[in-house]
Amino acid sequence: MGVLSRLRDCLRFGTRAGEGEGEDSLCNSWDLFFDLHSLQAATDFFSDSNRLGHGGFGPVYKGVLGNGEQVAIKKLSLTSRQGIREFTNEVKLLLKIQHKNLVTLLGCCVQGPEKMLVYEYLPNKSLDYILFDKEKSPSLHWTQRFQIIVGVIRGLLYLHEEAPVRIIHRDIKASNILLDDKLNPKISDFGLARLFPGDDTHLNTFRISGTHGYMAPEYAMHGYLSVKADVFSFGILVLEIVSGRKVTDRQLGADKSDLLTYTWRLFQSGKQLELVDETLETCNPSEALMCIQMGLLCCQAIVADRPDMNSLHLMISNDSFTLPKPGKPGLQGRGGRWTTTTNSSASLSNTKASTTLSYDAKQSIASSVEEFSRNSISCSSINEGR
Template structure:
């Protein structure tokens, strides 16, 4: 018997336990939850027909898929023309009552946090399986689009460094996503709390840096279709029992069709301090957008501090600027988190240099994630010397102002406008092309 993927192993486990879920796990039917959302998300019908009709259509597609699966399970045929894009993903649909019981009716005591999507709750299933339930805010139009987007992308991907989606609930007005529960919360929970950061010794930090790189490499080059996450940051890196990293929160992620290498968009989304300049200022989105964010996270992991902290004084406030000054002065190991009792100086120096390379001003000067993975896994790989990174001021201004200066590429990829939804995470912003800068306004942190 062929080995089941983790998602289908969990399906089989739940089926065997006779839980009060509606499970669709027929391997003979190619109809999946992914195919149910494919048509709607790809053509952005949520904006053109309105959120209510949009979700009604989504549910209709889901119902059709479920009916076809049940028909196939009883020995019938789902039809030759019912196949989707060949994805072997399977849909799992939870009943609302089962999730209410698991979370003690969404008790505040079980609340893990709150993001742009809505609140997240811990749940406990009858067999002792812990889950995380992400509940869509009832009045959130933005969250509805993110809900569909996250279901679509996560059911299309399987990797040990990506958070696993078990399924969803879509009963009446309730929309929820059900994930594996990760007991150690997120990277920022440990990293930016000096009482907890000693739990992350150097070996663990290097493992996290490497694991995030593997997850991004999968999204960019190994997934069925290229995926740009767009919002890589410390709070979106969850940690499992062994402190292995898992990339989470795909509500803003973008699926790249065909051989496109970039798109241009007017809808800029993300978190201040992690966004690449060409994306934040000009809407130029590519895999190198994630590379830039990854570089910032690497420097945060090494230093144990946030990418901007005005309490540290003007010289040290901006992490990229301070890292660059130390690198130029031959003192880059001064950046290492002082709470670390011991660390590998060669690995630390490599990670600092790698972080600076990922945060270069121009897209072509940044390595892709395949190169990053090689740098981290090879003892003989010689890293190029980085130039000055793209350094942001307090109001999000970069010294380089033209799109061509940032991108410096003649790629003839197709471009589109629109299609992104602003997230309630970190800081929001509005574009100001007259000054080629970003004006920021503080909003609620998204976790």
């Protein structure tokens, strides 16, 4: 079956959340198909002047439809080897979900070799475009950064606990957080997302997908995937938003190059506020301290100790909420530069992983891996928001 036929089946049986199953919703689903010629006209034949950026999927262009509506068109690279899987996955997922902190899919186009996704256009591009540019980052005030953190929490809470089916994004990072004209965040790029039907809370997978530096250790090492993997990635994102720097920046020297290790060191010495982006003119110290501690709680090595998104929402929206003290963070793939090779069972509870270490604190790492295995049962029995 061709991609177009598969997508048509998705649109027939995967109408948007809140729509009925009748003939009207079927007609609405067909409206999601865009004609290639109309998209070519909207983008001046995908000219470089309309190019917004380039991701793992392919280039993204700004377009103006015949009715004057501005859109963002994500074009599958013709040389992409895994793009069709991600393309189909994203269409199916975005038909099921709608939330103000998730990007809105307007439709798709499949004609000949061309495969495209059409989204609402967000004028402020992605968070990383502003956050990691020292000339632009001062314009992102503390209040706006805090509201972005709150918005991402709400979006992930919807995906994990409120959507028609539980969804793990698997690639939460600054470049996948888009900003609208009021700098409200919208989570984007669902090509790697996984659905968890029924009451399942985790799975063991041999296919590891995500971005280095953001992936939770238990997932990167053993293929153990749960909502807590998104929580870990979100923790890294929070620390980036507070600090205005990337998860890894070798230009900062050995002591500061790894964001998570550096933050943990500051927390242990009571100097957390040294992490705050120095380009900020003003900052709410109590909010900054809360965000830093929350980020470390999300990045704890022990999976079961990480808060879920509901707990994080309570933390950030309740002034009287007392945050627990975070435990040791999971540092896989960071400052220690240790790697692991896992057998095909990809199981935490009975792993025979062969691990190669080049790290001074080998005993500490061994303890972390043991903690993951010891807690796998409790993790799998956690009822994540159901």
